[in-house]
Amino acid sequence: MLKSLARRPFAKPIGLCTVARRYAHAPVPFNWEDPLSSASLFTEEELAIQETARAYCQERMLPRVLDAYRDEHYDRTILTEMGELGLLGATIKGYGCAGVSSVASGLITREVERVDSGYRSGMSVQSSLVMGGIDEFGTPEQKEKYIPALAKGKMLGCFGLTEPNHGSDPGSMESVAKPHPTKPGYFSLSGSKTWITNSPIAELMLVWAKLKETGRIHGFLIEREKCPPGTLETPPLKNKNGLRASITGMIQLDECPVPKENMFPDVEGLKGPFSCLNSARFGIAWGVMGALEDCIARARTYALERRQFKNNPIAKYQLVQKKLSDAVTDASYGILAATQVGRLKDEGTLAPEMISMIKRQNCDRALVNARILQEVFGGNAVSDEYGIGRHVANLFVTQTYEVRSSLGNAHNENSD
Amino acid sequence: MLKSLARRPFAKPIGLCTVARRYAHAPVPFNWEDPLSSASLFTEEELAIQETARAYCQERMLPRVLDAYRDEHYDRTILTEMGELGLLGATIKGYGCAGVSSVASGLITREVERVDSGYRSGMSVQSSLVMGGIDEFGTPEQKEKYIPALAKGKMLGCFGLTEPNHGSDPGSMESVAKPHPTKPGYFSLSGSKTWITNSPIAELMLVWAKLKETGRIHGFLIEREKCPPGTLETPPLKNKNGLRASITGMIQLDECPVPKENMFPDVEGLKGPFSCLNSARFGIAWGVMGALEDCIARARTYALERRQFKNNPIAKYQLVQKKLSDAVTDASYGILAATQVGRLKDEGTLAPEMISMIKRQNCDRALVNARILQEVFGGNAVSDEYGIGRHVANLFVTQTYEVRSSLGNAHNENSD
Amino acid sequence: MLKSLARRPFAKPIGLCTVARRYAHAPVPFNWEDPLSSASLFTEEELAIQETARAYCQERMLPRVLDAYRDEHYDRTILTEMGELGLLGATIKGYGCAGVSSVASGLITREVERVDSGYRSGMSVQSSLVMGGIDEFGTPEQKEKYIPALAKGKMLGCFGLTEPNHGSDPGSMESVAKPHPTKPGYFSLSGSKTWITNSPIAELMLVWAKLKETGRIHGFLIEREKCPPGTLETPPLKNKNGLRASITGMIQLDECPVPKENMFPDVEGLKGPFSCLNSARFGIAWGVMGALEDCIARARTYALERRQFKNNPIAKYQLVQKKLSDAVTDASYGILAATQVGRLKDEGTLAPEMISMIKRQNCDRALVNARILQEVFGGNAVSDEYGIGRHVANLFVTQTYEVRSSLGNAHNENSD
């Protein structure tokens, strides 16, 4: 369990400060890693959870990411390890989950994405979209059956919403579920989903499709091993420009039989998938700040060590200083906003638009600043070993995904 | 006293929502005036103080500002009214001051600058620079003598630091204090200060000058009425591009006699003025968010009412929506950051760089967004009756002032 | 006539380089005032015309602008002086006009707006909108009657298109012309036009109104002195945020009798006014580059003279250098584009969208860079004597005006 593991005596990660403790009542020196003392807003437990997550991510994930990104390879054991630490579905109460605060889960996400947005994507799908979806909309039997295995990382999930011709507008989806013509008690699902994180290796798929008789969208839980040959294909989508440390693919259903008890019982329409996406987007708002913080740390180190012109470290130049100052400011503002929304979420006083706002803003600021920090590396930025280019490519994707639906929804643009 | 006045039964200001109360535990609708529920972070008392300030500002200040700005005229009675309400030096404990929290004083500042940055400048000088300076560095006699009169607005103060050739670099100031050649117990002050808010009408001047014998900077309290003719001139600087509702001028001292007991006793060097400026800058970080919020409210109203092309309100167009969304987001982030710094200030865990950070960021975002919102008004923006151009011109100045010193100090630019 | 006057022995303007001559075949030193040698693209005649215009503007206009802007006063004699120099309607052939190239007229505009956008606005209305309109659409009698007087600046014109509720969408105008009920051979015009440059002092008004019987838009020439009392009012619009050196007002027509021979004979619909606006917008694309160039020159001088921190000129700092480099680049690109469009205009190979493009881009770059250059002045920017704030306020207006119609037209935004 995360709460106990949080106190595990991990070695202090090299090159990263220990997460700051609540300040005593004395003036503090400026801390560039937490300029506005956001740590003072976290509980002891939350800080301990962040430290656990950070230690794992820096010690176990970070050494794998360079090769994973180069080879577009997702190491399945990461999810098992995260499950063992209690990092998956951490806000869920019961079913073997840690039941931590939303802020604590945000801090986990921030630590994972500090390493790589792709790793965070893989975790978000498992935690927010699949486990969160079942926890919110599933029957007691569905919860008992799936959440514990998902929490331990023994079962890997994916979330099938977007379709090839309906990326921003899922309400127009074409996937359909109808009573199975030959198997009583079963639906027959057909349709095609694309850009599905984890799909090629997932054992459990939460797929959204329209019931043919009503035209209303419902959620279905599909176990890969139960699908007859030829009814389910999950081809990978390779050669991505970003998020290469996560695995992406399609879900192709051709008259796939799904037991009726595997449908979510009550939720209809876009409310279901949008609720799941909101939860994931809350995590993204936290995660991208972690990625940006890693860019800051890398650029700062480079600027202090790289010397040009009379042996000056390039950190001495105003144009370099401004890049760092701007990024540090945006990161600290973003963390405060995400913390506030996390608190409101747990208090039950959240408006969904708040999540759209912090997701959009934090992704935007992370991307803009990461790109500017990339300039600090000059020609060396082209080498993938500095890591900054990977973050930039990842952050472009995070800005793009899970956003258009919300824009279309929240702002009601140009609808006549 | 502000704390009691806060409950005074002001009429609800027209066209502005009442300040939100702490939310109950139920999902809330999205509130564009406080998108991330910053109000949930304020105490009941702080909310009441904000309401008092808002009512006064909207009812009494707002009707005066258009003419004041056109005519470059500062209405001296505003300060008296603010004094009567307890809005001056509100964080000071004792001496007839309200002793409220830093966040409460930030909320007052936000309400004043929601009307006009010039009015806020006049108040900042009185509260943060003069009253704050005396409260922090003055002798008990100086405090007793000046703070109560300043708190009531009966006495008006100004702060003389910057000089014509040393705007960003006050350490090079040329103003000098030496023993008065003919008046024992007096210093003789000579020198020239420029861009001094309130100077032409101030009764009390806090002037920083170097002691000739040591070359160290000290603070001196100069009462206008005690200065012999010809030793003090305070010519106004007219024809400003912004902040026209505040009055600005020079302070010219020519062998002006100042009693030795009017010097601050202990503080030496730039520590004194920079400490005062930090306090003022904290207020600016709050104030500019108020100005931006007013720009948002004005642009939103215009966009909903102005119809073009097939009688569509222009709020229907994506390019208009984006301007509003961006501004609302930056305003809500800025308020959260200022609140956090206010809390740290009162807890005694503040690093001065935090204030530099939120001052810079909030001024920058206020200016950038105000300019973009100005575009919503199209050609009508050129009319001063829409108010947006006034905010834009003011905010450019707030971005510029009280910043370079800090940049020079905090970031140590290009010093060899 | 301009062509002969161009050789008039004006004294060389102080502080401004003589317009560069075509370069000889030898490497040239970098010229920050013309970084990409645009002067090499101009003919000897065009360069001479520019020099005439520059000398007049710097010697005669510049000394007047500070007071004009402060007092929101337009000096009517400026137009007479420009008429005497041949600067009005300079591209028109015949009728006492100079018949110069479009590039030459662009160079005149650039020199006028180098002083002030308001002065350029007054000239643009006279030259492009009124004289150009009559030259393109008028009867021979109308041309003979009005153009010579307009060319000499003895008669002042204005252009009435936009209405209070139809700023961006003139096709919805409500002004109407119908046969006069009592005066045979006359139309009766009623309606209201707003934001009309020069209207309060114009003797001739080119007003666009719909013929009641057809609903089609037509152009009418209205002489103020021929209008019976009570049928024409032209109240000024005061207290503008920008373009304060030009005069702006309304045109209110109430059953105003206009002779039938004063209607443009053939042109119907928006083609007429849009053609005039295109010509004016071509001039704006040139003019704003002049304003930006003046901002550059002012900021460069300030940065070289202002010393802060160890007596360094602030031009030594990277952040200042970058502002200047960016602005100089955008100015030189804008001049090349305007030159190219001018050549195409005279060759008859112009697409109207080209003008929309350079108007939008040059206004945008002028405004953005002027604002950034304003930062170079620090707190001193608030003093109107540095001139930069005036350009910034003017350029905001130039970005806004004469653009929305074109956007609505050229890009067909959001039409369903």
Add this chain to the structure above:
Amino acid sequence: MLKSLARRPFAKPIGLCTVARRYAHAPVPFNWEDPLSSASLFTEEELAIQETARAYCQERMLPRVLDAYRDEHYDRTILTEMGELGLLGATIKGYGCAGVSSVASGLITREVERVDSGYRSGMSVQSSLVMGGIDEFGTPEQKEKYIPALAKGKMLGCFGLTEPNHGSDPGSMESVAKPHPTKPGYFSLSGSKTWITNSPIAELMLVWAKLKETGRIHGFLIEREKCPPGTLETPPLKNKNGLRASITGMIQLDECPVPKENMFPDVEGLKGPFSCLNSARFGIAWGVMGALEDCIARARTYALERRQFKNNPIAKYQLVQKKLSDAVTDASYGILAATQVGRLKDEGTLAPEMISMIKRQNCDRALVNARILQEVFGGNAVSDEYGIGRHVANLFVTQTYEVRSSLGNAHNENSD
């Protein structure tokens, strides 16, 4: 020879308009591919050369680039093909080169980079840095010996200037040449160069090193096949974030013997390499506009074909339209500026700062707009098959390289 080949009857490239001919004297429809009619500034011969280059690039290069980029593979035969067409060192007169104008060579570069910046890099090194360097600074014997083989693409060159610790500041280079201890008539070269395009496969290396006896920089031509084993290594630098279709590596020289006649005779100091770089940078300013134009074409096609929300093409939305309008404008401005500088180059009236200016601006605008256009593709941008992500990654590198030296040189930043 290019001039004759230019008329070769290539099939018209699919999906791309034929390069526009000089316009006749009639109004033209707006052409989004050349909005400001830059083609009207090119000679018939230049247009024919562009058409030859475009046909080759679209028909022969484009089909290879996706795999080349994925696999980080440079196809050596491309250079041979370009040599056969006369595209290499095209401005050089004699030695089998075409002797075309600078604008013509810019048009070639634009067409190559329309496909990929990496291919353009490979060509730039061959044409501008190596062939151009020899042509400008070589002895007659060096020219006769190398230029014809380089022109045909039979010999591949590379350019060794930057070193691991001296990327932006080549004046501090550590590579050294001294008389060879055992081989009379030979220098012995030692040192390390990095980020050298083409180095792993180049047969001829133009390496800059300091003469030990004078400390002055000189250029040396090193033939790989003449180097004894162990004196030259050229290890590749793999896993680049961008320019993956070009090959990059190091040059490691360890007491490598180089005949004295292989040193450039006269040029000393940074004048030599900077002159070569200027020529290459002129090409980059053209090339990146080609890359941007390809981004525009791809985004435009996508926006017209992709339908979301009520089956509207996303090109219908203002936010998409603005992205395209901005990019098209910047591309057309950039081409005009590059054309102007090309003409000045051939006239001999060039200031080197002009090239710095257009290189910086065009790279900046290409990158900024390419990133914004990438957003048009939404989630699909992550697929490398849309090509836009490749351009974005490439353009970041082009912005970075060959720029810092120039900044350090031209603007003399922060030198004390």
